[in-house]
Structures are given as C-alpha cells and as structure tokens.
Amino acid sequence: MSLLEVKDLSFAYKNGVQIIERINFTLNKGDCLAIKGPNGSGKTTLAKLLTRILRPTGGHILLEGKDISELTLADIGKKIGYVMQNPERQVFSHTVEEDIAFSLRHRGFKSEEVEKKIDKMLDFFELNRYRKTSPFILSRGEQQRLAIASVLVLEPKILLLDEPTTGLDPLRKKRLELMLRELYYNGTTLIVISHDHKFLSKLFNKELCIENGLMREDML
Amino acid sequence: MTHFELDPRTKLVFVLVISSLAVIYRSLYWLIGLFACSTVLFFVFGVRFSNLLNRLKSFIPIIILIIFVQSIFRQEGNAVLAVGRFNLLTDVGVKEGASAALRLMILILSAGILVSTNPQHLIRGLVDWRVPYELIFMVQMGIRFLPLLREEVNDTFAAIQLRGVELVNVPLVKKMKIYSHVFLPSIANALIRTNQLTLAMELKGFGVGEKRSFYHEVSLKSVDKILTFVSIFLGLTAVILYYKWN
Ligand SMILES: Nc1ncnc2c1ncn2[C@@H]1O[C@H](COP(=O)(O)OP(=O)(O)O)[C@@H](O)[C@H]1O
Numbered sequence: 321m322s323l324l325e326v327k328d329l330s331f332a333y334k335n336g337v338q339i340i341e342r343i344n345f346t347l348n349k350g351d352c353l354a355i356k357g358p359n360g361s362g363k364t365t366l367a368k369l370l371t372r373i374l375r376p377t378g379g380h381i382l383l384e385g386k387d388i389s390e391l392t393l394a395d396i397g398k399k400i401g402y403v404m405q406n407p408e409r410q411v412f413s414h415t416v417e418e419d420i421a422f423s424l425r426h427r428g429f430k431s432e433e434v435e436k437k438i439d440k441m442l443d444f445f446e447l448n449r450y451r452k453t454s455p456f457i458l459s460r461g462e463q464q465r466l467a468i469a470s471v472l473v474l475e476p477k478i479l480l481l482d483e484p485t486t487g488l489d490p491l492r493k494k495r496l497e498l499m500l501r502e503l504y505y506n507g508t509t510l511i512v513i514s515h516d517h518k519f520l521s522k523l524f525n526k527e528l529c530i531e532n533g534l535m536r537e538d539m540l
Numbered sequence: 541m542t543h544f545e546l547d548p549r550t551k552l553v554f555v556l557v558i559s560s561l562a563v564i565y566r567s568l569y570w571l572i573g574l575f576a577c578s579t580v581l582f583f584v585f586g587v588r589f590s591n592l593l594n595r596l597k598s599f600i601p602i603i604i605l606i607i608f609v610q611s612i613f614r615q616e617g618n619a620v621l622a623v624g625r626f627n628l629l630t631d632v633g634v635k636e637g638a639s640a641a642l643r644l645m646i647l648i649l650s651a652g653i654l655v656s657t658n659p660q661h662l663i664r665g666l667v668d669w670r671v672p673y674e675l676i677f678m679v680q681m682g683i684r685f686l687p688l689l690r691e692e693v694n695d696t697f698a699a700i701q702l703r704g705v706e707l708v709n710v711p712l713v714k715k716m717k718i719y720s721h722v723f724l725p726s727i728a729n730a731l732i733r734t735n736q737l738t739l740a741m742e743l744k745g746f747g748v749g750e751k752r753s754f755y756h757e758v759s760l761k762s763v764d765k766i767l768t769f770v771s772i773f774l775g776l777t778a779v780i781l782y783y784k785w786n
C-alpha cells in the first residue's frame with residue numbers, strides 16, 4: 321500500500337477556472353517529491369487538496385489506503401505535517417513554546433512529556449531564545465521554523481512544505497536544508513513545493529511539474 | 541438589459557432608502573413588497589442574475605440560522621411544532637424568522653446595486669459632498685482586504701484542525717476556546733498589514749496635500765437630481781404609508 325496515492329485529481333475554484341486536471345501520482349515511504357511549476361500554476365492549491373482544506377471536484381486522494389474525504393482535518397494532520405506558504409497564518413498562540421505545545425496539550429500529553437518535546441524542538445530549530453516571545457514578531461524564516469516545529473510534534477509521516485525557501489538568506493536556506501535532510505534520513509517522507517532548483521536537489525527521487533493544470537511526473 | 545449611467549451618488553441614495561426601509565419595516569408583507577422592488581432595481585442597474593445568485597448563496601447558512609434563531613424561542617401564536625407543552629415553532633415565530641431573513645436579503649441586494657458603480661466615481665462624488673476622503677479611503681481599503689482576510693482566517697482554522705484538534709463533535713465551551721485562537725493571528729496580521737499599508741501610503745504621499753485632486757469630474761445630471769429627489773420622496777412616502785396602515 322502506498323503512503324499517498326492521487327488518482328485523477330481535478331479541481332476548479334468556484335469561479336469555474338480549472339486549476340488542476342487529472343493529476344496522478346503515488347508516494348511511498350522514503351520518497352522525496354519535488355513539486356515544481358511557475359507562479360499561479362496551482363501548487364498551493366494542490367497542497368490544500370492533499371490536506372483536505374479544499375475538496376477536489378474530481379478524483380481521489382488516498383492516504384494509507386483511506387480516501388481522505390472520509391477523514392477529518394485532525395486525522396490528516398496526524399499523518400501530514402503541512403507548512404503553508406504563509407506560515408504566519410498557522411501560528412496562533414501567545415508564545416513560541418505554547419505554539420509548539422498546542423497539539424500535544426490538546427491531545428492530553430503529560431506536562432513533563434510536553435516540556436521534553438518542546439525543548440527538543442526549540443533546540444533543533446534554533447528557537448530557544450524566542451521561547452517566551454510572541455510568534456507574530458518573529459521574522460519570516462523564524463516563523464517558518466516554528467511552523468515546521470509545531471507540525472512535527474505530532475510526528476507526521478509526511479512533511480509537506482510550500483515554498484519553504486522564499487525569504488531565506490543563503491545561510492538560512494542551507495540550515496533548513498540540513499534540518500530537512502536529517503528529518504528525511506530519520507524516516508520522514510518529504511513533499512517540497514519549490515522553484516529553487518538547487519534546494520534539496522540531491523534528495524529528490526520524484527518530480528511533479530504542474531503547468532496549465534496539467535502534470536508531468538518524472539522519476540529522477 | 542438597460543444600462544443607465546447614473547451618478548454613483550444617486551445609486552447610493554437608492555441603497556440608503558431601501559436599506560432604511562428594510563430596517564423600519566416589521567411587517568412580513570411589506571418586506572416581501574420591498575424585496576420585490578429591490579430585485580427589480582437590481583436588474584435595472586444591470587447587475588447580472590448569476591451575480592445575484594452568487595451573492596445570496598454565500599449568505600444562505602446565515603439566513604437559515606436567523607430564521608431558526610428568530611422562530612425557535614417564540615411562544616405566542618399557534619404551534620406548528622411542539623414538544624410536550626413547549627412550542628418549538630409557532631406561526632408567529634415563523635413569520636418573525638422569515639421577516640428577519642428577508643430584511644437581510646434586501647440589505648444584501650441593495651448593496652449589490654453599488655457593485656455596478658465605478659468606485660473611483662463614487663469616491664469623487666462623495667468628496668464633493670464633503671465626506672472626508674480619508675474615511676472613504678479606509679472603507680474602500682477595508683472592503684478590498686476582505687477576501688484576503690477571509691482566506692487568512694480559513695487557513696488558520698484549517699491549521700488548528702491539522703494540529704490534530706477536532707472541531708466537529710466537541711463540546712461548545714471547548715470549541716469556543718479553540719476558536720478564540722483564530723482571532724489572535726487575524727488581528728496580529730491585520731495590524732501588521734495596516735502598518736505596512738500606512739507606510740506604503742505615506743511613501744506615496746498620502747495626506748501630503750490639503751486636498752486630493754481628481755482626474756475625472758463627476759456632476760449630477762438633471763436625471764440624477766430628479767431620481768434622487770424621487771427616491772427620497774418615495775422612501776418617505778413608504779414610511780408614512782407603513783405607519784398609517786399598521
Ligand atoms: N480562492 C481562490 N479563488 C479563485 N482562484 C484562486 C483562489 N486561490 C488561488 N486562485 C487561483 O488559482 C491559481 C493557482 O494558485 P496557486 O495554487 O496559489 O498557485 P501557485 O501556488 O502555484 O503559485 C492562480 O491562478 C490563482 O489566481
């Protein structure tokens with residue numbers, strides 16, 4: 321059984337413009353998929369379809385064999401960690417540490433356990449000195465690392481990142497790459513939307529190009 | 541479809557008259573009449589039918605909610621639906637609910653008349669009427685950012701649920717607590733954007749001159765003057781008639 325299977329996926333917004341037309345691809349554990357395509361080609365739309373934020377107008381998405389239309393967002397979030405193109409929309413707590421702890425606290429983890437996980441994430445994503453800071457005053461790159469940290473505490477099998485390199489300087493980009501590489505080698509399946517050709521290029525084994533709603537899947 | 545090129549201010553007066561009447565009228569039949577009138581006007585001003593449907597469609601959940609809330613707690617009148625001795629739905633309640641829904645639809649429709657208006661012309665006209673330009677500009681900006689704000693709130697909602705938090709089948713209190721999280725980023729992002737917008741506007745020289753100059757001139761044609769007068773007159777008549785007959 322594939323981890324993620326997309327069958328004949330189509331989507332149009334309410335205004336009727338067909339954004340995605342009959343896309344097919346499969347993702348297995350250990351894959352690293354790059355999604356490429358010019359601005360406005362529907363990459364973010366595809367990401368929102370994969371996480372059921374948008375409902376397809378045709379076709380199916382199977383997550384571990386289950387049609388995601390039968391799952392709740394909460395179910396999907398446990399399997400797919402989604403880092404949005406605008407990470408400032410997905411941080412919503414008063415402090416950085418609370419934001420990381422959010423899903424753990426809501427799922428009834430014990431305090432010590434939560435603390436331990438927070439410490440680990442803050443260390444890994446170099447956010448320790450912002451622990452008590454409001455997430456809204458962080459820079460874009462910091463907000464993005466926070467967003468990644470907060471979805472990773474649920475230990476999702478897939479990490480889906482929408483244009484993670486925009487607004488990062490070369491050093492930050494390098495560091496993000498190292499972090500993602502480490503996650504990948506620890507067993508996380510990656511989907512990365514990016515038009516930065518160098519970013520993570522050695523890791524990708526699959527590539528999906530969207531252009532005018534149509535798709536080309538390549539095995540690299 | 542006919543296309544009058546009316547002065548935007550004339551349309552604004554129409555909208556104001558209709559929406560005032562919608563708020564004043566309490567009787568279901570009067571509201572139905574007013575609804576019919578505003579539908580006609582909506583078409584006269586060349587707004588397309590599909591636009592009308594789209595407009596109403598997105599408000600359907602709210603309308604249903606209003607009907608429900610307005611009708612459910614009315615005890616007077618004859619029961620339509622009752623549980624034991626408790627009247628769940630009475631004919632008075634249903635009427636009340638329908639009136640509230642109609643009122644809302646009239647407001648939406650009448651605002652739709654303005655859709656066919658060139659906003660630049662409306663601004664120009666309002667400035668001539670000595671409405672402060674800053675005020676108009678802010679309202680206009682607010683309206684322009686509304687779709688963006690909606691998308692932002694939707695994303696935040698989704699993000700909260702994707703963090704493994706169910707929003708379906710949870711107790712109301714817990715739900716409210718989770719919802720409260722949405723406000724924080726929305727307000728924070730709105731403030732940040734306001735800041736950026738202010739800076740951008742100032743860099744472009746907003747508020748440097750005493751008075752804003754305009755490229756287009758608009759002036760009330762005689763047909764506008766007559767129509768404005770007629771609509772105010774008809775509006776007042778409609779109010780007087782309503783109070784006389786009720
Ligand atoms: N809410 C929406 N309603 C209608 N059209 C939209 C909406 N969001 C995005 N689009 C359109 O869908 C297309 C694809 O957008 P998007 O998925 O964001 O592209 P990408 O992420 O590849 O840049 C664009 O043409 C965009 O204008």
Ligand SMILES: [Mg+2]
Pocket residue numbers: 363364365405482483
């Ligand atoms: Mg995008």
